[in-house]
Amino acid sequence: xxxxLAEQTSIWYQKNxxxxxxxxxxxxxxxxxxxxxxxxQTPVSRVLTVWQEWIERWPSPADxxxxxxxxxxxxxxxxxxxxxxxxxxECAGEIVRRxxxxxxxxxDKLLALPGIGDYTARAVLSFAFxxxxxxxxxxxxxxxxxxxxxxxxxxxxLAEVAELLPLGQSDAALASAALMELGAVVCxxxxxxxxxxxxxxxxxxxxxxxxxxEKPFRRPQSYAGTDRQVRGLLLAVLRESAAxxxxxxxxxxxxxxxxxxxxxxxxxxxxxxxxQSCDVxxxxxxxxxx
DNA sequence: ATCCGGTTGT
DNA sequence: ACAACTGGAT
Numbered sequence: 001x002x003x004x005l006a007e008q009t010s011i012w013y014q015k016n017x018x019x020x021x022x023x024x025x026x027x028x029x030x031x032x033x034x035x036x037x038x039x040x041q042t043p044v045s046r047v048l049t050v051w052q053e054w055i056e057r058w059p060s061p062a063d064x065x066x067x068x069x070x071x072x073x074x075x076x077x078x079x080x081x082x083x084x085x086x087x088x089x090e091c092a093g094e095i096v097r098r099x100x101x102x103x104x105x106x107x108d109k110l111l112a113l114p115g116i117g118d119y120t121a122r123a124v125l126s127f128a129f130x131x132x133x134x135x136x137x138x139x140x141x142x143x144x145x146x147x148x149x150x151x152x153x154x155x156x157x158l159a160e161v162a163e164l165l166p167l168g169q170s171d172a173a174l175a176s177a178a179l180m181e182l183g184a185v186v187c188x189x190x191x192x193x194x195x196x197x198x199x200x201x202x203x204x205x206x207x208x209x210x211x212x213x214e215k216p217f218r219r220p221q222s223y224a225g226t227d228r229q230v231r232g233l234l235l236a237v238l239r240e241s242a243a244x245x246x247x248x249x250x251x252x253x254x255x256x257x258x259x260x261x262x263x264x265x266x267x268x269x270x271x272x273x274x275x276q277s278c279d280v281x282x283x284x285x286x287x288x289x290x
Numbered sequence: 291a292t293c294c295g296g297t298t299g300t
Numbered sequence: 301a302c303a304a305c306t307g308g309a310t
Contacts, residue, residue, distance in 0.1 A: 040307040046297065047306095080295030087308085117308045137306045180306055189304060190300070222301080223295075232295055270294090 003164040004202050005147050006175040010166075012198035013178030018185070020044065022051065022127075023177075029103035029128035031055045033091075036123045037084050037115055044184075050077055062101045064092040070283030073272060074239050082235060082272055086284075087115030093288055105129045118158070123176075132172035134161035139183025140176075146187060150204030152213030230254050230263035238273060244282040 017023070022035035034054055038047040054075060058064035064072060069089045076085035091113045095103060103124065104110055110121035122133035136158055144161060145154040161179075165172040186193050192210070194200050205211070223229055233253040238245055254260045264281070267273040274284045 036306075039305090041295085041305060042307095043298075043305045078296060080297080081307090083294065084308085115308070119307060123306075135306090138304090139306055184306065226295095228293085228295055235295095266294095 002166040002171075005144070005199050006164050006166055006179070008198045008202075009143075009178040009182050010171070010175045013174065013181050016185070017177070017181055018044070021048070029105070029124060030059070030061055030095075032128040033103055033116075033120070033124050034088065036120045036127075037088050038079060040084065040120070041081060042079055046079060050075070050079055058092075060101060061092040061095040061103070064089060065096045065288060068283075068285045068287055069271070070274075070285050073235075073283050077239075078236075080232075083270055084115060086271060089288075090114040091116065103128065105131070107133070126173040126176045130170050130173045132165060132167075132169045133176070134158045134165065135176040135180065136161050137180060137183075139187075140179045142189060143179055143183045143187045146205035147199055147203045150208045151211065152205075227259065227263050227266065230259055231267055234260070234263055234267060235272060238281060238283050241282075244276045244280045247279040247281070250281065 021027070022032055031051075035047065035051050038051055038054075057075065058067075067089075069086050072085045072089040073082055076082050079085075094113050095101060099109065104113075105125065105128075107121055107125060110116050110124060111118070116124075119135065119137050122135045123137075125131040125133050126135050136156060140161060141156040142152070144156045144164070145151055148164075165175050182197070182199075186197050194203070194206055194210070197203065197206075200206055230253075234250055237250060237253060250264065251257070251260065254263075264273070268275060271284060273281055274286075276282055
């Protein structure tokens with residue numbers, strides 16, 4: 001059932017899509033997969049340079065799999081959520097071992113890879129292989145919720161999005177990209193630009209006066225002072241050091257010894273950091289087994 | 291339901 | 301200060 005939303009947004013997208021490098025002709029599935037992982041919870045502007053470095057350095061899964069995980073973590077830079085870099089490295093290894101070094105083009109095989117969930121698996125199938133799948137991220141959820149239901153935060157499932165996509169594979173893939181783009185550029189969470197929206201005339205949310213969502217209750221959860229910040233500070237020291245780092249240098253980044261130790265232990269548990277001895281640490285440097 | 295980063299726009 | 305940013309794993 002091709003919907004008004006999918007059709008109009010696709011038309012709009014073909015004239016207004018941002019020129020992002022991973023959308024260029026000839027970009028392979030591996031490079032697109034990398035872009036999708038990097039874009040998880042991370043704005044486009046910050047992904048651009050790191051993505052370019054990655055695809056030049058590791059143009060195939062085998063290239064990344066051949067290096068220690070620490071190199072992926074180092075090259076991740078300050079993108080945030082560095083476990084994504086580690087999972088991407090594991091993912092490359094799985095692709096080499098189980099899929100002959102080629103990114104699989106089947107849903108169940110992608111979902112079985114580390115770091116690849118419901119969103120990323122379908123995004124790769126749609127944008128790299130031109131298949132028809134519901135690609136549901138926070139943008140699509142917001143667009144469909146607003147336009148069809150007139151509310152900000154209604155739960156939007158895969159089936160609901162699948163129903164509104166065009167039937168043709170490439171048309172559906174185009175519509176998926178278009179819905180995400182609309183959510184990112186026009187139907188923004190904070191400052192929607194309804195004046196330039198291609199579906200304004202049929203938007204329930206606009207008709208209802210753009211009602212704000214009910215905020216049930218949300219913890220303040222500031223970043224400053226959290227374990228997350230301390231993990232980031234510790235990892236930054238290890239990233240920027242070519243040589244293993246003695247504990248006393250890590251002690252400098254955060255005054256609270258208890259929290260510092262807890263953060264270090266969690267990094268070790270995640271596999272983001274490796275202990276060379278009891279007081280010397282480094283990024284994972286073991287060359288992966290073939 | 292929670293944890294997991296780091297930057298930018300408001 | 302604060303949410304938002306093309307989520308995934310536990």
